[in-house]
Amino acid sequence: MAEALVMRGLRSFLVLLVVAAGLGAYLYFVESKREPGDAKKNEKVFAGVESDKIDRVSVKSDKGETTTVEKKSDKWQQTQPATVEADGAELSGIVSNLASLEVQRVVDEQATDFKQYGLDPARIEVAFKAGGQDRRLLIGQKTPSGTDLYAKVPDKPRVFLISSYLESTFNKTAFDLRDKTVIRIDHDKIDSLDITSADRAVKLAKSGSDWRVKAPVDARADFGAVDGIIGRLNTAQMKAIAAPNPTDLKEYGLDKPSLTVTLGSGSSQAGLAIGKAAAEGTTYARDLSRPMVFTIENALVDELKKPADDFRVKDIFDARAFNTTRVEAVRNGQTVAFEKAGEKWKQVAPAAKDADATKVDALLSALTGARASGFVDKTTALDKPELAVTMKYEDGKKQERVVFGRQGSDAFARRDGDVGAAKIDAATLEGIIKALDALK
Template sequence: MKFKGTTVLFILFVAIGSYVYLTEYRGREERQKQAEAKKKAVQVEQKDIKEISLIYPNRNFARVEREDTVAENAQDLTPFGLKEPPLKVDAKLADGKTVEVLFGSDNPKKISSYAKLGGSNDVFLTPSSSKNLFTKTLSDLRNKKVLDFEADDIDTVRVLEANKELELQKSGDNWQIKKPIDTKADNGDVSSFISSVRFARASSFPENPVDARTASLDPPAIRITLHDGKAKADRVLLIGGTPEAGKYYARDASRDVIFIIDKEIPEKARRPIFDWRDKSITRLEREKIEEVEIQHGSDKFSLKKVGSDWKLPDGRKLQWDKISAILNTLEFEKAKDIVDTPKALSSYGLDKPRAEVVFRQGSNELQRLAFGADSKNPEGVYARTSDSPAVKVVSKSVFDNFNLKAEDLVETPPPKGIPAKEK
């Protein structure tokens, strides 16, 4: 009997819980929904709206929240800007009925607008954001994407202009120039270009109809082809003539619509090949460098990494900021020019370098960097690394970072009683 009594109590508990849930929780949800619905100026669901027309004075193009009612059955709509409303929104419903909302002027606080429904003279306030939502031109409503793709899916870039062709291919995380030369590309510059196209938007559309030939899009002045490796499809942007300074006609080759873009993409596409290539002086992982040997003339000395410090072979500690400048040169400095097929090394003063630097990891030579004569155009110093036959022009500051004597690098010990400066 005790078991039966417990069961009855349990059933009674569940019944009471269900009642509380239905009356309190679900009832509260229903009351909230009803309150929200009362705030709607128009009692329709978004799924039922099949068409919206925006009507302005002299222009007709193919969630409005209701706040306080300020006038019931107003006889004069002029004070509210509703006698000749600047904006009408017609929503055609799925059942064929049409709901109309008319927007007037803003209230004195400029945070709400006067509005009314079609067929009614009850004037109410609605947030100005509701009015702004519908204050659109045809241009605002058009698809302004230049090309539709995801940047990470692009594995080939081709730029064709007249008789010039640029082709870049991605291998792993790195980009390689394939045409007009075969060399490493600057990963950052290529990624930046792809992102520029990815996020580009049409600045406007021609006011008067223009055909592809008139816009110099047939044939195009520039053809940019991005191969989408994931979709196995080409995304092609055609760029034509200039309707005005700093603007270009363009179109997505998969669509007929002609739009106008700013000059950023055409200017980037037309950059010389040097701007696209990897301009690193040398590629070394600084964490692997354990010894730097510097020689100029008969003067030769080595800098060795000992723990987190750098020292001379005799144990003297070296200035961290100057060692850091040497390592930063390898990581961040860029060549000002690159000669891929150089003449005799004597033409650049590299047959007898005025300075030579060797980077080692243990007994393994990682890289050798030689500095030659000064370059006049562009201004700098000729340099060459052991992993490439190319001759590069680097800034004089790069050379200066290595044109040092051992004594220039030694850390001056602090006076007694003053602690050493932390790195």
């Protein structure tokens, strides 16, 4: 009996194998001969409409709010309910999707009861003008599966389906479609940034391509940190409009702002005032060139509250191991110096001789890897430095000198010309001295 069961299972397997082989042969011989493009393409809802020809859009959202936007001189302007600049990115999404909109499936060619589809009245309406011709799209409920939306055009009884993800594209309010820029600036032209509050003032200024902290101390600024905060301000978006024309700024904490940001570009300036906390993780704010009060996300406010030290360069040396051509160290009254000649390193003081390139590279790595963990205004650690290092880099065109010292278990470094000192890891200083001793 067991043998019979085995044979029966084997026959079933062979039958399935034959069926699979037949199906594979069909797919190979039939599908491989099918011409590309044989697959039926979905019908366009608005055939012949090109996105760049659409110059007027009117959206009635599911909240019953109607917003009209018109293109003027290649820029979108909201004309209803108020005349303000429009959000170009939002409008680009709407017009491109109108031009490419496809019928996923026809539900009823001759529908008479539109209410069952949420189309009488339509839940969302999008009217637009393209090439002088007015068009309109009516959008109803989602299908039971939630993957599509019922839709139609006004002059035909046909009800069809469009993809449900388009609801977020077409269902827009006046706020969604307006320009929500927090502060208007030209990122690349900003040359100063001041952040002022009751207890601090951070001033940053650009000199050539480099940024410097000007207050509370004069120090090198981290280009990435400064450029990053300017970029955040440049791209920041309002979360909501609290008052288009407020009569009392005190209500929003803007009569005496908790924080004021001033961005300079030559002789022109732009300002942003930060008020008190609003709802749902936002804060009241105002562009000083406009009357309206709006809200911004707290994350931006937190970035603006960063201490001045966060904008300072943490690297002790600007030089890098690969572009350094000379390094000189003074310790315990003794000077040792190394210079690069071609691809080789030579000791030039106290006596001239070949140097171990691997060991010099280890010293350079230890020096250029030194970073500040914080900054102090004063310290006695550098009154009598334990070590002074001078480095030349970029073919000797640039030079920098740094002194190192200790105070108790803490280690410090100070660049020539800097105020105060940088606190560094004690192990970092130990590593520099160890690498220097290895070259003896």
